[in-house]
Amino acid sequence: MATDVRVVEGGLSPGQALAAFAGAHPAAGGIASFVGKVRPDDGVELLELSHYAPLTLPGMEALAAAALARWPLDGILVHHRIGQMHPGEPIVLVAAAARHRRDAFAAADFAMDHLKSDAWFWKRERRAGAWRWIEPRVEDHSDLKRWK
Amino acid sequence: MAVRLVFLGKLADLAGVPEQDLPAPLDWPGLLAALPGALGEAVRGEKVKLALNGRIVADKAALAAADGDEVALLPPVSGG
Numbered sequence: 001m002a003t004d005v006r007v008v009e010g011g012l013s014p015g016q017a018l019a020a021f022a023g024a025h026p027a028a029g030g031i032a033s034f035v036g037k038v039r040p041d042d043g044v045e046l047l048e049l050s051h052y053a054p055l056t057l058p059g060m061e062a063l064a065a066a067a068l069a070r071w072p073l074d075g076i077l078v079h080h081r082i083g084q085m086h087p088g089e090p091i092v093l094v095a096a097a098a099r100h101r102r103d104a105f106a107a108a109d110f111a112m113d114h115l116k117s118d119a120w121f122w123k124r125e126r127r128a129g130a131w132r133w134i135e136p137r138v139e140d141h142s143d144l145k146r147w148k
Numbered sequence: 149m150a151v152r153l154v155f156l157g158k159l160a161d162l163a164g165v166p167e168q169d170l171p172a173p174l175d176w177p178g179l180l181a182a183l184p185g186a187l188g189e190a191v192r193g194e195k196v197k198l199a200l201n202g203r204i205v206a207d208k209a210a211l212a213a214a215d216g217d218e219v220a221l222l223p224p225v226s227g228g
Contacts (some may be wrong), residue, residue, distance in 0.1 A: 018174030050156065052154065052156050052199070052220055052222065053220075054199065054201070054202030054218075055199060055202060055204075055220070092182065096164070110173055115227070116227040117160045117225070118225070119225060119226050119227070120228055121223055121226065121227065122156055122223065122225060123226040123227065124157075124158075124226075128175070131159060133158040133226065134226040134227075135224070136225065136226055136227060137227065140227050
């Protein structure tokens, strides 16, 4: 299976997931991976990610398929958490396995840029007991334009 | 005989509930008429998208939902 795409409810274990992914692609010359964590910004106590099941997973699967079509990859992994998480916890894991490193780096970068601005997730954070929704960032949209 | 509305992100806060049922059939004017105040304002805005049974509605004004359909109200995503 070339793609491993999941919406993860509960904990994400990047080490375990990467070991399984490497095992599934023994012929790859390299694997590039990225782990996104909840940033320990001042006063953030908790982050909550919500999704809409009929759109979120299909959107992530389409993203993985687009990466496979664009670069010669052995496989791509996209795992994204939902629910509540604390600063320092992993929130997203992306990995690309390829014969050559540049394809793996590029595909992981491409997948992250799309997850940050073009995936069906809504995020809010709690500071001093008060929840606040996080609005889209302009930088995320300019990052996306790199791939047009 | 109902259409299920699903409110995502901050729209759920504005609605006060994550889901709500409205009588079927439901079109765009009917949807707006059923959503009071700030919620209706937000949904009217061009940044809020609609999905009908998991597919994005290209033209909100052309919404046509029947009994058993699910309409999701989607504010701008905040990124993963």
